[in-house]
Amino acid sequence: MTSDQVFIRRLTEIILENLGNENFGVKELAQESGLSRYSLGRKLHSICKKTVNKFIREVRLQRSLEMLQNESLTASEVAYQVGFHSPTYFNKCFREFYGFPPGKVKEGAYKSPDTYFPSPISGKQEPQRPTRRVNVRIISGLLFLILVTIIVVFSYYPEFFKGNTLEKLRSSEARMSIAIMPFQNMTHDTIWNIWQEGIQGCLISSLSNAPELIVRQKETITALLQAKGLSELASISPDLVGTISKKLDASIFICGSIIESGSTLRVDAQLTDTQTKEVYKSFQIEGTLKEEGPLKDDIILSMIDSLSAEVKSFLVISKLKKDISKDHPTEPTTISPEAYRYFIYGNKAFSKLDWPLARTWYSQALAIDSNFFDAAIQLSAAYANPGMVEQSVQWVLWLYNKRNLMPVVTKIWTNWVYAINFESPSEQIKYLRQLLDIDDQSPDVYFLIGQTYNSLNQYDKAIPELEKSLEIFHKWDSKPFWVVNYFQLGLAYYKTGKYKKEKKLYRKAEKDFPDDPPVLMRQAILALSHGHTREASGYLNKFISISKEYSSSETDILESLAYVYTEAGIPDKAEECYRKALSLEPEKPDRMNHLALFLIDQDRNVIEGLRLVDRALELSPDNFEYLDTKGWGLYKQGNYKEALELLERSWDLKPAFIFDLYLHLEEVKKATGNR
Template sequence: MEKLEGENLGQDQVLLKKLGAIVLENLDDEGFSVQTLAYSYGISRSQLHRKLKRIKGQSISQFIREIRLNEAMKMLRNDEASVSEIAYKVGFSSTSYFNTCFHKHYGYSPGKAKHHDYSEEDVLAKAPILPEEKKSLLSRPLLMIIVLAAIFLTIILSLYWAKPANTLPNKPKSIAILPLDHLSDNTSQEYLTAGIHDALIGELGTIKGLRVISRLSTLQYQNRGGLMKDIANELDVDAIIEGSVVIQGDSLRLQLQLIDVYPEEKHLWAEDYHRSTNEILSLQSTVIEDIANSIKISLTKNDKERLISQQNTNPETYKAYLRGMYYISKSNAEDFSKGIEYLHQAVEIDPADPIAYAGLAEGYALLGHGPDPMNSPWHRGKAAALKALVLNPKSAKAHSALAMIQLYYERDWKAAERSFAMAEQLNPNLPYNRYHYAWYLILLGKWEEAIHEHQLAKQLDPLAPLISSDLGMLYYWMGKNDEAIKEVEEALEIDKEFAPAWKTLGDIYISKGWHERGIEAFQRSVEINPASLWALGTAYARIGDRDKALEIAAKLKKGQVSSRNAFGLTAIYALLDENNEAFKWLIHKPSDVYVPWLRVFPGIDSFRKDPRFQEFLDQLNLPPITISAT
């Protein structure tokens, strides 16, 4: 019996040495996986898993990771390369993930490795003691007693603390998907990586009970290092997904891992996917199902039907759609036009597919918010939204785009409310659906509800300066200056060059009596964006500097009077109590998207009391409210 056990120990040692040698031979191959190791050794993945669990108490991935980290430590101590270079040398595709694993294994970051006392034994100290080593420490009878006692105690505790197998101790309720690393040399295919990232966020967002951070906020972490716990704290989430995409010709490899960050970092799930670039939609569906399973959230029948139906999209249509949304997201005129062109290409490839129409609706709705939009963006946006909804009545983005058009252009308030509600029902994690719905509620004087929706939008997109800045403006309109300053300062921490935040900060300062500081903030806003000159005019009017307010009004009149300038002139003259002039400019461009919000714009009570303004409101078919803003 004793001889047999010794033989088993010898076989275990041989197994570990062979496995270790295979890992070392493939050390710099980031594609080397659990399946690869099992195949190279000549046994099944499940067999190898059972053997390593018995011998070392480790999973296969833990075994591979430990060897990689040990080799990394040696390289760091020998100063062979930088941390990021060593990360790739030992098979990590992400430096941030390497940093996380290294810190968890050794208790300090890779950068501090050189400053710690080191020996070969230190590198191996984290590994469980092998059976051969245990033999020299304890006599066999005593060891057997301890083992039996431990087994008995484990059984008792497991029965006492038993939990259903399908529950996690801390099931994530909020997730951020960090931008996927594009590891291909071909930068022309970055749109595919960006598109997969956006699609995964969108699809996860439809799952009830899960808060998913928006793409805009996660983009702040593009090519940025840091510990996962720090990122999770900044985004206020329980778990993080990170990964990479490698594209070679028509072959695509997606590597993802889900990390639970509280109370300490723990990898819940990781997977490698290999597909053709023509199979992106089916890949995304598989990934969503895998993520849902890993966090023990059940997909509804509707979720599954939606994922299946999306796989019917023509691959070339989807690629054109991804290109279109990629360029639209860049938020400059040239790229925006390019994005619209690609979306039209997607429609031409397959006119019966709703996805491109939904993208066009979203794009045109955004274009309609420009400083002087023609009617065509709104008309085209509505046509695209309606077409998308005919083809797919459950398109959340199409409902949301339609709601924006109904709110800002058609001023069909009830229809807008229905569309906002439908979009939220289909995907509760669309931040800008909640953002725009909040402004609809403001128009009705439902201040607290508006604050609630705006805060939800911020939770979904915490690093969007527009959302924080406009939440600050809403607080300012309500007379809550302390809350307003906090939000605006957050916006400026995110983007010091965000002009609307400087404008709102100026309003707050002036309302607190800090006139000089307020004017400086408005001037900073104009420096960043000259189109906000009208707002500086309202600032001078608020502090009683009539001459400077009129000077700016004259400048606005000299140029081509845009709809935004017409709104500004209305506000300037209303603040100066020159109601006749204010009404002149109100009717000059009554279609400006901001005009209805004069109903709650602060400081123009005398203008609102003018019967002509009430007649104007009657034309908008808005229900009566009590103006509570100051």
């Protein structure tokens, strides 16, 4: 354990020993730790970028979560026991920190984030993850397929990682190694000479606190410089610095200068690749010198603090990105390593379909940096995928109102997210094409365009876009982040009769995503459509087995099988599955509606379908999906006027843009116009 970790643990122990004392604050913690309030605040901020008050509050909140989970106490009782002066304020802080109210913990709706990922304070390691509960039917749902890929789209890589050395370093498990050289005094004023090594020492001290980095120490660098006979720092050349960095086995070296112009003092710093000598990132900090007021040392100390924070944040965030898939070369919308770390935890939970945990971590990232737009976009998707569309739309609107504060690329992505909820498919494709104008090697943009064409049943247009996406991943010697890349292209091949290509595609998908439910479903559909019933049975049996492992309900499995049989052109088996699902949950309106839509859409029994959806509407009169089903049934009967009224009402009630409803409405409008 490092000295910083020991320090943090000791502070945590002191706070826990005084947990019930609501008056225990900065002054008391400083006294107990043997430091002045100033020294405590400065040291704590240098380690974890938190104020003392915030650190104390987070320790209280972490303990409160443990108590809520493990003890028979109300939220109010816990609030007082962990040192909050009022339950109302406790509820506010708890929700801001965890993303859900304390009452949800008592209901058992959420597990502690520590169950899966390192604690923000304790740093516990990730244990074995329990089996997750997945509704496999959702995997084939359109909204899921549209939004789930946002995690890939917003996996950012900054432009400075252009060199092979850093690309390999970042993708490895090793920590990033840094050598910091003395800064050069370019002011011609010897008063700044002391700060040539002073800045170097401060940067070494600050960056050494980051566990993601290995920082070569000052004594080693000084010894190498002296061995080269360099007593004058001004004579250190970039080539010599590169040579020393190689000897130190450092992948990056940092050097810089002190410049004075009139009353302005400036400190420049450059991050350079040791192998290629390419400067990846430059920093510039300025301060104003005054004849009266702060001393020059105070000014440069403040500038060094700012420089250290910027360099450290940049390097730590860059190193953290090794956990995220390769994609769009754009800076993230936060400079907080802590917020970005929570963002990564959220992405891990997202990739495992653990929506509550993902929302928890994204909310924590936003609590640290309220303008971390990437986290807000992911949070909207983590609400949308399990069907919490209204909460998702709230975040989409929040983002849309903030779009003028965003970098250009993030703004375009936000316009696209808004468009998939409120605008037409042509608008969605327009924004995606704008992204390709900026970077035509972004595989997930091609994928999203192809997926949009698939949703419109324009499969011939979808195929080249989806193929281009996979082609780029192949060029990178990488697999797609998500199986839906294969699912969508397989769907387009199937709908256009390209069965040989489809089968070959699934062989590749099996290698990248073995036994993945969406691929098994598509393989079963292909086999059934060609009469290969034994082969299809193998895929379906495996699909059912995996679904049960994920604790999917029998009704969900039956409706997934109904989808397979419908796609394969075996409507009798599909109807059998839908009817059995309804018999298991006869009072559930969603089951009524699913069978009704099938009977209407497949022209099996429109009259019975309308009777079923009427029953569903009695239970939920303003459900836009049920209104859509009934409107579509009336259209099938030739009742265009009433069908249009119901579909327009459904459209007004929809929480977001729904492709199927859009297509139904357009079809009925066309029929009405023709008549």
